[in-house]
Amino acid sequence: MKKRILSAMRPTGRLHIGHYFGALKNWVELQDEFECYYASADWHALTTDYADTKQTQENAFEMLADWLVSGIDPQKSVVFKQSNVFEHSELFLILSMITPLGWLYRCPTYKEQINEIQNKDLSNFGFLGYPVLMAADILLYKADFVPVGEDQLAHLEFTREITRRFNNFYGEVLIEPQAKLTKTAKVPGIDGRKMSKSYGNSILLGEEDDALKVKVQDMFTDPLKIKKNDVGHPEGCVVFAFYSIFNDDFENRCKECKAGAIGCVQCKKNVFENLSAFMKPLAQKRKELLADKSYLEKILKEGNQKASHTAAATMAEIRKALKF
DSSP states (O other): OOOEEEEEEOOOSOOBHHHIIIIIHHHHHHTTTSEEEEEEOHHHHHHHHTTOOTTHHHHHHHHHHHHHHHTOOTTTSEEEEGGGSTHHHHHHHHHHTTOOHHHHHTOHHHHHHHHHOOSSOOOSHHHHTHHHHHHHHHHHTTOSEEEEOGGGHHHHHHHHHHHHHHHHHHOSOSOOOEEEEOOOOOOBOTTSSBOOGGGTOOOBTTOOHHHHHHHHHTOOOOTTOOSTTSOOOGGGOHHHHHHHHHOTTHHHHHHHHHHTOSOHHHHHHHHHHHHHHHHHHHHHHHHHHHTOHHHHHHHHHHHHHHHHHHHHHHHHHHHHHHTO
8 A cells, every 4th residue: 555645835825936846746755655635724724814805715716726836636536625624623633632842832933923924912821832733734634644744853753753642642643753854945036935825926837927037037146146257156146047947058057157157138038938838838737727716626525425434433442432
């Protein structure tokens, strides 16, 4: 039997190219080797967007469309909506009973987001306890692996610690998930910071040419390279980062830049051409999918049923272990 993988994304609207090269591209490649469960984590979206939920359903469709145009295949993977599988909230409650508060306060992402997200009140239990919900998501499907980058290992270790604590109390019921380390391209935002819709520095999947031109033009370049023949420093240049993602000859381009043999204008032209060619087929397919919401609803309905079947079996074991 194939080993099982669980991964999820919060449905906060359209995905950007950082999501594609940072996660989706890898998800697509995993489908043939593993039994994959991919969740639209709408309960997680509530941890920060609890005050306004009117876009939640539309955001789920937008994200699902992005998954499908990227290559996620509902015939190969179980694609489902977290809130439609009620066992997620049940296991979250159970795990919250055995999770020490100190573990939550030490979570690095909790501290980072409290400092970064200044326009929302995050002093709520849901936000503090989201790592417990994340653990429930993984453990409910007895996932053997979770695809993560090295910067996410601490998050997975939290789940592993909860697993060991649960099994110590109630017996060897839950599987301790392992990291499926993935190599991902680091895609900066157009301003050089981490790409994020909240920063306004992202390039959305399926972006049209008119918007792409503006965003490529606004990309930060090497401030010390004013003229074409100035010595460049491509390591810190956003334009070069995008060039290297799409072109195998990036080492030659790096040498040309450092030698002052090519200017930023030409590099931006090449990056725009690359992005445009990559986006056009995605944009067309995306429009077709969103024009037929019934098809997207059907995919989620079928995925919810498959996920619920697996989740119910796990919860039956957990309830037996708890002697409930």
